[in-house]
Structure formats: structure tokens, C-alpha cells
Amino acid sequence: MIFGSVSSSLLSQRRSRPVREEAPAAFPVQKHELPLLKDQFTFYDIRQYGAKGDSATIETDAINKAIDAASAAGGGTVYFPAGDYLSFSIHLKSNITLYLDNGAFLIGANPETGQGRYDPPEPNAFDMYQDFGHSHWHNSLIWGENLENIAITGHGWIVGNGLTRSGRTTPGLGNKAIALKLCRNVILKDITILRGGHFCLLATGVDNMTIDNVKIDTNRDGFDIDCCRHVRMSNCSVNSPFDDAIVLKSSFGLGFARVTEDVTITNCSVSGFDIGTFLDGTYQRKNYDRVPDRGVVTGRIKFGTESNGGFRNITITNCTFEFCRGLALETVDGGILEDVNVTNVTMRDVMGAPFFLRLGARMRGPEGTPVGKMRRVNISNIVVYSANPDYASLIFGIPGYDIEDVKLNNILLVIKGGAPKEQAEIAVPEKENSYPDPQEFGKIPAYGFFIRHVRNIEMSDIEMKLENEDFRPPFILEDVKGATFTNVKAPHAGGVPSFILKNVTDFRTVQCGTVPDRKIDEAGLIKL
Numbered sequence: 001m002i003f004g005s006v007s008s009s010l011l012s013q014r015r016s017r018p019v020r021e022e023a024p025a026a027f028p029v030q031k032h033e034l035p036l037l038k039d040q041f042t043f044y045d046i047r048q049y050g051a052k053g054d055s056a057t058i059e060t061d062a063i064n065k066a067i068d069a070a071s072a073a074g075g076g077t078v079y080f081p082a083g084d085y086l087s088f089s090i091h092l093k094s095n096i097t098l099y100l101d102n103g104a105f106l107i108g109a110n111p112e113t114g115q116g117r118y119d120p121p122e123p124n125a126f127d128m129y130q131d132f133g134h135s136h137w138h139n140s141l142i143w144g145e146n147l148e149n150i151a152i153t154g155h156g157w158i159v160g161n162g163l164t165r166s167g168r169t170t171p172g173l174g175n176k177a178i179a180l181k182l183c184r185n186v187i188l189k190d191i192t193i194l195r196g197g198h199f200c201l202l203a204t205g206v207d208n209m210t211i212d213n214v215k216i217d218t219n220r221d222g223f224d225i226d227c228c229r230h231v232r233m234s235n236c237s238v239n240s241p242f243d244d245a246i247v248l249k250s251s252f253g254l255g256f257a258r259v260t261e262d263v264t265i266t267n268c269s270v271s272g273f274d275i276g277t278f279l280d281g282t283y284q285r286k287n288y289d290r291v292p293d294r295g296v297v298t299g300r301i302k303f304g305t306e307s308n309g310g311f312r313n314i315t316i317t318n319c320t321f322e323f324c325r326g327l328a329l330e331t332v333d334g335g336i337l338e339d340v341n342v343t344n345v346t347m348r349d350v351m352g353a354p355f356f357l358r359l360g361a362r363m364r365g366p367e368g369t370p371v372g373k374m375r376r377v378n379i380s381n382i383v384v385y386s387a388n389p390d391y392a393s394l395i396f397g398i399p400g401y402d403i404e405d406v407k408l409n410n411i412l413l414v415i416k417g418g419a420p421k422e423q424a425e426i427a428v429p430e431k432e433n434s435y436p437d438p439q440e441f442g443k444i445p446a447y448g449f450f451i452r453h454v455r456n457i458e459m460s461d462i463e464m465k466l467e468n469e470d471f472r473p474p475f476i477l478e479d480v481k482g483a484t485f486t487n488v489k490a491p492h493a494g495g496v497p498s499f500i501l502k503n504v505t506d507f508r509t510v511q512c513g514t515v516p517d518r519k520i521d522e523a524g525l526i527k528l
Contacts, residue, residue: 014291019355043079043099044070053083055107057403058115062089070096075149080104080156089119089174092144100156100191108141108197110162110276111140111172114484118174119143129252129333129364130306131174133167133198134226135234138175139204144183151187152178163197165220176202182254184208193217194279199224205254211236216245217279222270227258227309236268240279240299241287243323245270247302250309252365257309257335265301265316272299272324272351285323296351296439299324304335304358305436308365310335310372316342325352326384326393329377330436332360334369340377347384353438354413355393359403359453361432382411389416389470392444397453398432402481406454410461416469424472424496428452446500448474448490453484460486469493473527478502486510497527 002284005364044119047053049069050062063078063085070076075095082103087112092098102105103299110303111117121136144150146457180186186209193200203209211233216222222238224251225231238245244294246268277284281293300472302323303311309329319378321327326347331337334390337359342403347354359374393413393471419451434440444450447470451457464474474490475498490513496517501507501523507517515528 004367005140010099033367042070042073042076044076045079045081045082046085047081051083051085053081053085055084055086056074056085057479058088058109059085060090060116061107063087063090065377067093067096069440077260077411080106080154087141088116089138090142092142092147092150094147095149097151097153098142100152100154100158100167102155104154104156105408106141106156106158108160108174108177111174119174121169124253126255129366130228131167133170134202134204134224134249134251134473135253135307137176137179137181137202138203139169140179141172141174142177142198143179143470145181145358146356147180147183149185150183151189152191153187153189154404155190157194158196159498160193160195160197160218163200167198175199179452180204180206182206186210188212188214190214190292192279195219195275196222199481201430202226203228204251205258206231214281216240216344219275222246224249225260226306227254227260228263229259229261231263234262234267234520237278238268238299239271239273239275241272241275241297241324243298244302245299245302248314249304249306249309249508249513250279250311252308253352257365258310259309259335261312261314263314265319267318269320269322270299270301270324271322273295276330282472294455297324300326300328300352302328302330304328304330305332305362306364307331307335307337307372308333308369311337312339314340316345318344319351323351326350326354326356326387327379328356328358329374330356330358330360331372331374332358332362332436333364334374335372337372337374338376342379342382345511348386350384350387352388353394354381354387355395355401357395357406358436359397360434360436361398361401362434362436371398371401373404377405378407378409379411380407380409384413386467387413387415389418389447389468390443390447391438393449394438394441394444395449395451395457398430399453399479402453402455404455406457408459411463413448413462413464415464415466415470417466417469418468419443419447419470419472421471445472446476447472451480452478454483456482457487458484459488462488462490466491471496473497473500476500476502477504477507479505480507482506484508484510485512488512501526501528
């Protein structure tokens with residue numbers, strides 16, 4: 001079954017459709033039919049290469065034969081008509097489009113049936129520097145390496161029923177729906193992916209990639225964009241309760257550090273509903289307490305955690321988060337994260353920190369790699385509703401390595417609150433070398449923002465509201481050099497300060513409600 005327990009009625013309706021007549025192996029579309037395109041296109045129908053589409057036959061050979069035929073002719077479109085196509089590893093080639101028509105389901109086959117196996121993970125001398133899943137591409141349902149001019153389009157589905165969600169696989173198992181390495185000129189458009197394995201898409205070293213109107217409902221990561229340049233992602237919806245939805249990385253999987261740069265993410269939504277309930281429209285939250293990733297449903301947009309090559313020139317705009325963790329910008333393996341703009345974002349039912357900016361020193365990379373940098377980050381025009389009271393927004397460098405030049409503007413945060421006085425006394429560990437995630441730091445003694453090891457931060461037009469009385473201060477600053485707060489509104493319980501400053505220099509407040517306008521040159525410990 002494609003859906004398991006969800007959408008059984010939809011599945012039964014689809015199986016009752018009439019049998020499709022066979023199409024010719026290659027049929028031309030003449031110029032008068034597509035006047036703006038080439039004189040003639042050739043489509044390679046996989047049924048004419050032996051595919052049955054009956055949900056029982058293994059179609060791997062037929063699909064790869066159609067791709068080979070198109071490639072031998074210089075390129076073309078490999079056509080999947082309506083049907084259920086079980087397959088193991090499909091080998092993309094240059095100048096090939098896979099077109100999944102409406103009603104076509106490309107289904108990852110289960111190797112336990114004994115009918116076939118996925119390609120084994122290829123050797124990688126550098127796999128000690130990142131998780132196994134980021135180091136191998138061939139153990140996938142669809143993979144391509146050193147290709148150009150490729151596309152996967154259409155309104156059909158890719159269903160990874162036979163893929164494992166584990167990051168590590170043994171020979172014969174597959175754990176990615178689509179894996180691309182060192183490719184250029186790539187388009188993914190209009191397809192739907194259900195249960196995509198460890199990654200629905202692992203794109204490493206891919207240049208000039210467009211991803212548009214792709215819908216994902218999956219059991220691990222959605223999009224992993226690793227060491228890629230010139231990426232345009234738009235109009236995508238990703239539901240991924242067990243891991244990240246859209247994540248940019250810059251691993252050492254290619255054997256050298258390569259920056260992820262010039263990326264735009266726009267008009268996308270991310271969420272953490274139960275698997276399958278996004279695509280069937282029920283949006284259930286019954287299993288949120290059984291997610292394995294540190295006990296909090298995921299589904300967010302994140303940079304990292306693989307971050308050896310760094311990130312620059314990134315824009316995220318017009319996106320929504322629902323029932324998932326918040327925005328995370330991280331560099332912990334030596335890369336430089338710089339020139340990032342995030343604007344026009346709404347978040348509802350945020351299960352972790354709304355904002356998490358982390359410069360750390362996990363240092364998974366070749367020996368001698370220096371600690372990275374994070375600088376020039378602008379976040380503006382954000383609405384956050386019903387944020388988890390255990391986690392504040394965290395902006396954390398490490399001792400001796402400051403995050404630099406951060407601006408947050410026009411932000412409204414509605415926080416559940418309700419923390420007792422005891423939580424305000426918690427000491428937050430540094431954890432310079434640990435995995436970068438807010439949950440690593442435990443409960444936080446501020447309800448709004450905890451800012452530590454930062455140089456030059458500006459916060460303006462910020463308003464926070466509490467749904468329940470909270471006995472923590474809205475702001476804690478530690479080891480901060482240069483901080484300006486303008487028109488900041490943050491309620492606090494009686495006797496609780498608005499700001500706690502520890503080892504802070506060049507601090508200024510302007511029009512911050514009950515906090516008077518002040519300029520503090522140096523503060524060992526001050527409560528305002």
C-alpha cells in the first residue's frame with residue numbers, strides 16, 4: 001500500500017480506474033502543438049520498454065532502458081503514464097527529464113522481498129567528516145553524478161515505501177528518494193514525495209538548481225541542499241515531523257570545503273504534522289510526543305549542521321512555519337556564515353526556540369580547520385504565535401568567538417510563558433563542541449532572548465506578549481559588545497527585571513517602555 005493507514009479511500013478510487021492503452025515507444029509533439037518550444041520533442045514511454053505499472057512488477061530495468069535510449073539519442077523526456085511503478089535504483093543521465101504524469105506513482109521497492117536491491121553506497125574517503133547519509137549518493141531510488149541539464153517534473157508522486165529512514169545503510173538498502181552529486185542545471189517541479197527516506201533530496205555540489213511547487217510529506221529530512229550554488233526554491237510545502245524540512249549544509253563530503261551560496265527560499269511552508277496527514281489534508285498531531293529527535297517535533301528551516309564550507313548570500317522570504325521548531329542558523333565546523341536576510345515569516349505553535357543562531361566549535365573536518373564566523377544577519381517582519389515556554393530565542397557564540405552584526409527588526413512574539421521563579425536561576429552551559437540545537441542547552445532562564453558572545457546587535461520594534469505570567473526576564477545578555485534596543489516592548493512579572501546584563505559593554509536602550517533611555521558603557525552585572 002502506498003499510504004498505509006491514511007488515504008485508503010483515495011487509493012481504492014485510483015485502483016479502480018480503467019486500464020490505460022499502450023502508447024508508442026516514442027511519440028513526437030509537432031511544432032504547431034508547442035509553438036514556443038523546439039521543432040520536435042521525443043518522449044520515451046517506459047511502458048514500451050517493459051514497465052507494467054501494476055504495483056507488483058519490478059520496473060527498474062524498464063525505466064533505466066528508457067533513460068538509456070533517450071540518452072543515446074542526445075536527450076529527451078522519459079515518460080511515466082498513470083500507474084504504480086515499483087523500482088530500485090534509477091540512474092539519471094545528462095539531458096534527461098523524468099516526467100511523472102498525474103496518477104503515476106514511482107514507488108521505492110522493498111529489498112526484503114528478494115526481488116532486487118538498491119545500488120550500494122559508493123566508497124568515500126572523507127565520510128568520517130559528516131554523517132554516513134551525507135557521504136553517499138548511489139544508495140538511492142533516483143541518483144545522478146556529474147550530470148547537466150536534468151529535470152524531474154510532472155504531477156505524479158514518488159513514494160519511498162521501501163526506503164529506510166536510517167542515515168546509515170548496508171549494501172542493498174536505499175535511504176534517499178533523490179540524490180544528486182556535482183550536477184548543474186537541475187529542475188525539480190510539481191512532483192509530490194511521500195516517505196522519502198533519510199532525505200527526500202540530497203543535492204551536493206549542485207549548481208543552478210530550481211525547485212518549484214514540490215510537496216513533501218516525509219519521515220526524515222525534506223530538502224538537504226549541501227555545497228550548492230545558485231539555488232532557487234519557491235512555492236514548496238514540506239511536512240517532516242522527525243527531522244528538518246528545508247536545510248542548507250556545507251559538508252566535506254566532496255573531499256574539499258565548498259560554500260553554499262546564492263540561495264533564495266521563498267513562498268514555502270514547513271510543518272511537523274503526523275506523516276501522511278499533510279498530503280491527505282487531516283493535519284493530525286497525535287504522535288507529536290513520540291518523535292525521536294530530542295523529543296520535539298522538527299519540520300523547520302535550518303542552516304547546518306554540516307558546516308565545513310560555510311554559507312553566504314542567502315535570502316529567506318514569505319515563508320510559514322506551523323507546529324514545528326523555529327528558524328536555525330548554525331555554523332559549527334569551521335565555515336563562515338555571512339550575508340543572510342530573513343524577512344516576512346510567520347510561525348505558529350513553535351515547539352522549540354523561535355530563533356537559534358549558533359557559532360560553535362564541533363569542528364567536524366580536517367585537522368587544523370579554524371573556528372568559523374557568523375556575521376551580517378538581518379531578520380525582520382516576523383510574527384511568532386504560541387511559542388514553547390521552555391525555550392527562548394538563543395543567539396550564542398562561544399568564548400573568544402563572537403557572532404557579529406546581527407539586526408532584528410519588526411518582530412512580534414506571543415509566548416506561552418508560565419515558567420516558575422526557579423527557571424530564572426538556571427545556568428546555561430556553553431557546550432562549545434556539542435551538537436548545535438536549542439534542546440542541548442535545556443530550559444532557558446529568559447523567556448524572550450538569551451544573547452551571549454555577540455558583537456554589535458541591534459533590536460528594534462520588537463514586541464513580546466505572554467499568554468501566562470512568567471517569572472523570567474525577557475532578555476539576558478552575557479559577554480556582549482555593542483547592543484542597541486529601540487522601541488522594544490516586553491512584559492515582566494513584578495520584581496523581575498526587563499534586562500539582565502553580565503559583562504556587557506556599549507549597551508543602549510531607546511523608547512523601551514518602562515525601561516528608561518540609557519547608555520551603559522560597561523556592566524559587570526546590572527539588572528534593568
